[in-house]
């Protein structure tokens with residue numbers, strides 16, 4: 001009788017333990033799964049490869065200069081203008097003698113950089 005009771009007690013314990021372990025396993029699986037989901041959600045937000053995570057890219061229209069140059073229309077790029085009545089040519093005042101006129105880039109408003117079209121300036125996708 002005594003042995004029988006012990007065996008019964010052992011069996012109960014044996015039955016109880018796997019139940020507890022499976023409960024822990026399920027709980028662990030849920031935690032593991034949710035953390036995996038969180039991890040994959042973080043991992044999915046990768047750095048934007050177009051702007052290298054900066055959110056801004058170099059303006060393609062002015063090559064990041066903010067301003068672009070065009071041949072001066074006053075001197076036609078010659079840097080000097082002929083003054084009527086004078087033999088010597090004068091330095092062009094329109095371009096300051098550079099032969100080029102500077103324009104502010106309309107695409108980037110002279111900043112040289114524009115908001116990344118791929119990530120809308122967030123830096124992450």
Ligand SMILES: [Zn+2]
Pocket residue numbers: 059060061062063064065066067105106107108109110111112113
């Ligand atoms: Zn520009």
Ligand SMILES: [Zn+2]
Pocket residue numbers: 072073074075076077079080092093094095096097098099100
């Ligand atoms: Zn000029």
Ligand SMILES: [Zn+2]
Pocket residue numbers: 048049050051052053054055056116117118119120121122123124
């Ligand atoms: Zn980007």
